[in-house]
Amino acid sequence: MQVRITPPSKSSPHVFLKSELPRDATLLGIMLSSDKTCITALTGNRVAHLLLISLANIHMNTRLKSSSNTFLLTALLPVPKFVHRKKQMKGVLQDRLVHQCLDVVLEPLKSAAQLGIMMSDPIRHSHYCFTPLASYIADTPEAMMLACVGGKTSPVTMAMYKQFGDAF
Template sequence: IQGKLPMGSTVVPIIISTDKTELSQFTGDATAYPIYMTIGNIDSSIRRQPSRHAQILIGYLPTTAIEKGDMSDLAVRNARAQLFHAAVRAILEPLRDAAATGIPLKSSNGEVRNCHPVLAVYAADYPEQSLVACTRYGSRCPKCKASKDE
């Protein structure tokens, strides 16, 4: 990617992470689904320290239940997946534009560079990996073509 950019431009590897969270231990029905962003140019020892604020909250994904009505279980699962993907697409849309055109950002040495943010990593636990990869939870690996029996 770097070789395709104009001279003086740089790639900014974007790392996205999500983790659906229970907000109440007593009722069990209040959840939040935050989506965080950081960049790969920041040293991992800094990114892992919450006190360094290297990750920012960029949005919340919907956690509302989908009324089943007369839909099949498969239709409900598909509707949830479509809702998830539509929300992620909307949240990350500004990155698509910035990746194509670049955005001027000041580097650590004070020089302004034309930066192209590129989604490099989506960090998630196994259930969320399955959702992101559009694979059925428990049926196959969301990262490769291995079935659950392999």
């Protein structure tokens, strides 16, 4: 998104980089993380998917320190208990609800990634910023839910468990 390589021409055999962003725009890569967790202590089994957000340009050693507070809580996504006679249907409904909630919560982020948004820095200078999603951190059950796969299927490929040893 930040730069696009233009192919060389006969008049100029060198490869040029051309910015796709407007002049003086800032690219702020976003990292999201979510995990299903218990949100009540000793008062019942209330669970939710925590949705956390951070900037991608923060150094990993800083991000890993919990005292640095680099991830901010963005939303608590619900984990409802649906009443349906088929177990598979309950899982589909739960996953669909989380996807709908993510769509609503992340709508401003998606808009800022496409159109840009004016933001101020710590010394109150305004910058035209774009916020594309750089990464999404999730454990295997979360990744399977986000990829809309279930059972023994890989969340990053189309392989089923019977094909895991197949090189193709």
